[in-house]
Amino acid sequence: MSIEKIDLQIAYGAVKHFGRNLYTSNPPAITELIANSWDAYCTECNIFYNDIENDGDKKTSLLIVDDGIGMTDEELSGRYAISGTEKNTDSVRRPDGITLRPYMGRKGIGKFSAFSLGDSYVLYTKSDIDTQWKKMIFNYELLLEDRPTVPIAVEYIDSLQELKKFFPDLEENTTGTIVYIPEMRRKIISSSIEGLKNLISRRFSINVINNHDFSLKINSEIVDLSQHFYDDNLEFVYYFGTELEEIKQRFPNIPENNFYKEDDEFFTNYSISGWLGTVEIPSQLLADENISISGVTVYIHGKLADEDILRDKLKNRITNSYFLGEVNADFLQNEEDPVLSSREGLNKEIPNVKLLIEKLSKISNKLNANWNNLRANRVREKLNYLDKMLSTDSGLGTAFKFYSEEQQKQVAKLAQRVFDNDEKYSDAEYRVYGQAIFALVNNKVINEITIDTDTDTFGEILEKFYSLFEKTELNAALRMKSNIEDRISIINKLKLIIDDEEVESVFEEHLAKNPWLINQYWDKPSNEIVIETQNKYKAIIQERKVSGRTDIITKVADEPYPIICELKREKVTAYSTPEISEITNQIYKYRRFISDEINRSNNPLRISNTKDIKAYFICGEKSKEKLEDLDLIELKNNNIELKTYQEIIRQAERVYSDRVRE
Structure with a gap:
């Protein structure tokens, strides 16, 4: 006999914490529902959204459809309706011919993320022993009631025609689960579909997703889960828990000498794998027009558990603008409550989480310390700021040609520290900073000139004097030129003050x-x-x-x-x-x-x-x-x-x- 209702466990309103205010943006909330589809052994998950006219007002509706195992009456009452307790993943039905998957869910609270997307949602589900779709409506107000459970009526329907009139591309699977958000609290803008794809894709580990038969689409557009949007832009990578050939497959555009292996028993003993790296320019971390991502992501069983495990560590220009990483740490699933109930990240009171942060911080600090040298030693084609500096001031360009290879490297390193930050510089700034850079290099040469009157021949002493005079005169000329340019800038500012009254x-x-x-x-x-x-x-x-x-x-x-x-x-x-x-x-x-x-x-x-x-x-x-x-x-x-x-x-x-x- 079919069930007429389920008793949704709300624990006297305690689970409201897992609903509306848990997520402040759409992608993480949608990800929780996709993870549920993954756990249901779906092979294809489709996300549809469109604007629907409602009493003269346009509202965005969202539909998440999977072809997974669906839920039987027993599973609906005994698993879906229960929240906050550890799930026995060994009892999850697995279709014939499907490889065992790492289970992403843990305590049955992911479903409440739907309330972050809308004030209500409709659940449709059908298992292989069902002849009809089961339909249930969940309203956020139910979570606020002062009782242990609330009854949710179960309706039975023969087809999904009521959804197809809003989503004509919907294909009715023989089994699966559907979550329908009639009115979203935050709109999804059509032009941001690429950004939505980027943000959702990043919330799943490529190491896990790629090993299983699973695909994801948004409005019929495939989401590439084989790589993340920044993969082609990585420039330097420190990797651990994996082999060079495997990491090269992930980042084929990176030259082999830009990979650096980190060996640590902690990573080996706990089967932790991952990488930390930097992109070429900060704009390559833009997942969407206004959303830039950075930091070190930690995945547990393929799902994002912490967006930036090093968020509390000292940040600088590199870590804020160029730096990111990914870590697969499945061993943390065995810890008691590794993820904070607020979904803000991993619980840093857990000793193994603390140790992971410590190990990753060491790699991060090493990468930061070496970053300037790594960037300065890139191929000349990538040092556009150096060419700009030399072309803006012909005198510097000429002097650079006569410098030794070592002096040219010093100029390149100093120029990298000044200009390699994705900021716009005027010609005047290139001239002034360029002159200062050359003065520093020349002073270094002057300081290194030593004359030994006991061993140096007259010709050697004369040659050193010539070199000394050449560098000293050039520095004097550079200082004079810089001073003049500063004075002109001050004069022009006075003119501007007058013009602006x-x-x-x-x-x-x-x-x-x-x-x-x-x-x-x-x-x-x-x-x-x-x-x-x-x-x-x-x-x-x-x-x-x-x-x-x-x-x-x-x-x-x-x-x-x-x-x-x-x-x-x-x-x-x-x-x-x-x-x-x-x-x-x-x-x-x-x-x-x-x-x-x-x-x-x-x-x-x-x-x-x-x-x-x-x-x-x-x-x-x-x-x-x-x-x-x-x-x-x-x-x-x-x-x-x-x-x-x-x-x-x-x-x-x-x-x-x-x-x-x-």
């Missing part, structure tokens, strides 16, 4: 950092020039409660007293006449304050006239044009030099005119 504090900050813009002899840093920003004076002024503020107070070695600079920001459209009386009064206050400070100090210098303290008033050309002759006389009489931003720019460009024209 920045607030006054931006002008102040830029000129305070680069006082040579005001006066080309106020350079920094050198032993002869001392620069003090306004910060020191601001603190003292505030303590003395002097009203008002000045923009820049700078101390340079060329002047006996601090220099005062008062600024008015440049405006392109609206200009007001500067209040010269306010400016002169403000500068007088600070001249007086500085005079008092100096005269009270132990400094032998004394100030008898506040006008001896140099002062500048800086404004835009349009503001200067508004000044009357009497205003200019007032400034001159107070020993206040007037400068415009445009004059500052023209003065600076005259100094570097040759470089500007270039």
Whole structure:
């Protein structure tokens, strides 16, 4: 006699934890249902999704269909309805002619992942002893009830016609199980099917899936389970628990000398196999347009158990952007609760999990330590950043040609550390960093030159001197060129500040950092020039409660007293006449304050006239044009030099005119 209901075990609402909030994205939840199909010895699992109109609103519906063994009445009541207890996998029916599979499920909670996909799901199942399909509807609200079990009615139907009207490509198998999500909580975008295939495929171990008759399709498109989407992009691989020929079959595009075997008794004793490696560029880890994967995945019996077992270890640019790995650790299935109930990964309190993390961390650290050298020693065709650096600056390109092979390797290694990070660099950055790289290599050569007056012949000493002078002169030229380019960049930034009509504090900050813009002899840093920003004076002024503020107070070695600079920001459209009386009064206050400070100090210098303290008033050309002759006389009489931003720019460009024209 057919059953009319099953008693779904919910343990007074405890199993709600395994439903709605367990997964925050579709792929892991779908994977749990696929794993159930695997355990049911299905040979073909099909996933269908489409948008269905419902009361004028479009909803995405999902269908997961398998041709597995289905469930008998006894299995439905005694296995599917029971949750949270260890399953006896030895009693699972296996069809004739099908190889024994490693069982992916453990405690019967994978079915609740359907509630992460939708608020309800419909289950259809049919075994080889059934004449009809059994149909059951599960609602999430049932999991919240305060009782041990809830009854789920079982309906019997002759065909799947009710599903075919929504999914016309559905083929009715003689046996199997179907999970139908009428309305998904998170939509699946049609354009992301490739990303969905990539993400789902990665959640299954190739080592396991490839050894069994099992295929997967999404909307009739085959999901390639023989490789993962990043396989063709791996560049360096550290492998363990397997042989070179086997790992080469997985990654045929990698040269043999880019494989590195790791031997450890721990891997051997527990039959752990896997690899850690890096891709060529970070974008090759994009499973979908907006989803990048990295980290070391651990599989148990072919199903992902931890997305990144090294997530708590120190991360860096390499591990975040280039690094990934896969580990098959079936021995953990024998541990008590190896996977956290939250499905966040392996339980790191288990000693063997801790030991696995320790072993993998050592390999990861080795790969990280060697990564720069591995990348720098690649074939020249892959060092595009080096060619870009050399072509951007013809002088560097010429020098590189005359370098020894060892020096060229040093340049390549340094360039790799600077530019090999998948970031965009301007031509100016290639020039500046390139010059610094060559300077470092040249300095190394200089430091290695030794002259032994007892053994070196006159010709050998002369040759070493020639080499020394050549490197020293090149370094001086590189430093000068780099300095000029920096100055041009600072001048151009001042132009941009004017064009953008920045607030006054931006002008102040830029000129305070680069006082040579005001006066080309106020350079920094050198032993002869001392620069003090306004910060020191601001603190003292505030303590003395002097009203008002000045923009820049700078101390340079060329002047006996601090220099005062008062600024008015440049405006392109609206200009007001500067209040010269306010400016002169403000500068007088600070001249007086500085005079008092100096005269009270132990400094032998004394100030008898506040006008001896140099002062500048800086404004835009349009503001200067508004000044009357009497205003200019007032400034001159107070020993206040007037400068415009445009004059500052023209003065600076005259100094570097040759470089500007270039």
